[in-house]
Amino acid sequence: MSFAMEVQTSTVGKFDGNAVRLATKPEAEAYAKDLMSRWMAVTDWRVVKSTDPVNYSFAHGRLVAVEKTA
Numbered sequence: 001m002s003f004a005m006e007v008q009t010s011t012v013g014k015f016d017g018n019a020v021r022l023a024t025k026p027e028a029e030a031y032a033k034d035l036m037s038r039w040m041a042v043t044d045w046r047v048v049k050s051t052d053p054v055n056y057s058f059a060h061g062r063l064v065a066v067e068k069t070a
Helices: 023-037
Strands: 002-010 044-050 056-059 062-065
Touching: 002 023, 002 062, 023 044
Parallel strands: none
Antiparallel strands: 002 044, 056 062
């Protein structure tokens, strides 16, 4: 399990995400808040659970790819 961040950029009510999957909900929330601070069109954000594997970590304002383990 992983966590994904989704943003809303209009008043239509549709949320969109990307392929970033993080290990914890707080990590995904921090990533969402960071993205919202840089994207002027974001009107709302949310964090959702995902069945995708974790592929990134987010700490100290940096998104870093996580290497796959065998």
